[in-house]
Amino acid sequence: MPAFESIEDPEEVRPLMRLPFPPVQKSQILHCSYDYWHQKYRSSTLKSRIIPLSAPFLSYLREDGIVLPPETQATNSNYEDNTTSEGWDDDSQDSDPSLRFSEIHQQIKDTITELGGLVAPKLNWSAPKDATWINMKKNSMECATANDIYLLFKSSDFINHDLEHAFDDCAEDGPQQPQHINYVLVLRKWFKVNPSCEFRCFVRGRRLIGICQRDLNHFEFLFPLRDQIRDTIQRYFDGTLKGTFPDENFAFDIYLPEPYDQVRLVDINPWAPRTDPLLFSWLELLTMRLPPPLLGIPDSSPDPPLQFSSDEDTQDEGVEELEWKPEVRLVNKDDPEAYSFASPQYSAHKLPKDVVDASLGGESSMMDFARNWEKMVNGQLDMQHASDDEGSVEGNIPTTDI
Numbered sequence: 001m002p003a004f005e006s007i008e009d010p011e012e013v014r015p016l017m018r019l020p021f022p023p024v025q026k027s028q029i030l031h032c033s034y035d036y037w038h039q040k041y042r043s044s045t046l047k048s049r050i051i052p053l054s055a056p057f058l059s060y061l062r063e064d065g066i067v068l069p070p071e072t073q074a075t076n077s078n079y080e081d082n083t084t085s086e087g088w089d090d091d092s093q094d095s096d097p098s099l100r101f102s103e104i105h106q107q108i109k110d111t112i113t114e115l116g117g118l119v120a121p122k123l124n125w126s127a128p129k130d131a132t133w134i135n136m137k138k139n140s141m142e143c144a145t146a147n148d149i150y151l152l153f154k155s156s157d158f159i160n161h162d163l164e165h166a167f168d169d170c171a172e173d174g175p176q177q178p179q180h181i182n183y184v185l186v187l188r189k190w191f192k193v194n195p196s197c198e199f200r201c202f203v204r205g206r207r208l209i210g211i212c213q214r215d216l217n218h219f220e221f222l223f224p225l226r227d228q229i230r231d232t233i234q235r236y237f238d239g240t241l242k243g244t245f246p247d248e249n250f251a252f253d254i255y256l257p258e259p260y261d262q263v264r265l266v267d268i269n270p271w272a273p274r275t276d277p278l279l280f281s282w283l284e285l286l287t288m289r290l291p292p293p294l295l296g297i298p299d300s301s302p303d304p305p306l307q308f309s310s311d312e313d314t315q316d317e318g319v320e321e322l323e324w325k326p327e328v329r330l331v332n333k334d335d336p337e338a339y340s341f342a343s344p345q346y347s348a349h350k351l352p353k354d355v356v357d358a359s360l361g362g363e364s365s366m367m368d369f370a371r372n373w374e375k376m377v378n379g380q381l382d383m384q385h386a387s388d389d390e391g392s393v394e395g396n397i398p399t400t401d402i
């Protein structure tokens with residue numbers, strides 16, 4: 001097996017099975033917490049309110065079983081009235097868990113009213129997208145009452161991840177970094193989301209390197225809008241996030257409604273396997289070769305230009321550099337992504353097809369793949385992106401009511 005012999009140390013093959021992420025620091029996770037960035041970018045975010053959560057509220061969320069407060073409270077609950085000298089009055093707690101966090105419960109109700117009666121809730125990082133099935137009336141995250149929120153949150157693994165696993169697989173920062181999580185409830189004013197207007201944008205080394213749909217359906221009318229979508233997002237990124245977000249690698253989600261000239265920031269996500277790369281794969285995002293930033297391109301960042309794996313790479317970029325723009329990846333007609341029956345809806349661990357094919361081909365295929373991958377990382381192999389079939393058939397552009 002010459003392929004095997006040419007690799008000096010078989011151990012080197014192993015990292016291929018893991019994505020080559022730089023270590024994720026706890027501070028990066030904290031920077032993606034809604035309460036960290038919302039104030040900074042407030043003028044472009046969705047209308048939202050942030051409610052700090054107390055220890056009793058968090059223990060309620062963590063408890064097994066779903067006991068909801070009565071929809072209409074017979075008595076106006078009073079914090080002190082329900083305690084005994086030993087602690088809480090267990091009977092009333094069982095019948096109305098909100099007595100343990102009556103202030104927050106009231107704040108939630110008031111905020112829902114203030115936001116027009118319907119909200120989309122989330123915790124610091126996650127929305128309960130996996131639990132919409134429990135909201136039988138709507139099968140969505142639309143919440144009209146505090147109980148709607150509690151039911152969704154207590155049924156959601158994503159919320160549980162925020163509560164119990166926020167720092168999983170993280171490297172320690174320096175001792176001066178805050179490590180404590182101040183949990184918050186985020187209530188966003190509900191609006192009828194047009195899924196074709198939702199995009200995820202990937203930033204590496206403070207460069208916008210890729211944009212893709214968040215929804216995995218094919219929307220034909222998006223194809224002729226591709227340049228406009230890219231330009232609007234690039235302008236927003238250059239003017240807002242590029243020089244101000246503390247980390248150089250992250251992914252941000254935006255809502256870009258018709259006429260596609262104004263961006264709403266929906267979320268900021270860590271540059272980590274837990275963030276779904278959607279139509280990209282993490283391997284391509286992590287290894288994608290980029291030209292150095294150009295003189296004359298708005299680049300407010302104090303960061304040095306991106307480094308390449310060898311000097312050679314940077315020399316003959318020439319005119320191509322001028323043309324370089326982040327790819328806007330859309331779901332093509334007949335694209336299997338649009339009919340993803342086989343893969344879980346919220347997969348965060350997708351591998352590129354090349355890796356899957358190689359692993360199916362047995363050890364020698366894997367070795368071949370390993371050699372090519374190594375060459376690619378060293379800049380000896382051109383990375384070919386499967387070019388999208390840019391059908392440009394006009395379609396109706398649905399309106400939104402953001």
Ligand SMILES: Nc1ncnc2c1ncn2[C@@H]1O[C@H](COP(=O)(O)OP(=O)(O)OP(=O)(O)O)[C@@H](O)[C@H]1O
Nearest residue numbers: 046120125126127188189190191193253266267269
């Ligand atoms: N104000 C709103 N009204 C209605 N729906 C909303 C609202 N805000 C967000 N959504 C919907 O909720 C979805 C999830 O929101 P968000 O991106 O904040 O969740 P998330 O848990 O961070 O997702 P991910 O795990 O993909 O990062 C959005 O894609 C959007 O469709």
Ligand SMILES: [Mg+2]
Nearest residue numbers: 125267268269
């Ligand atoms: Mg998110």
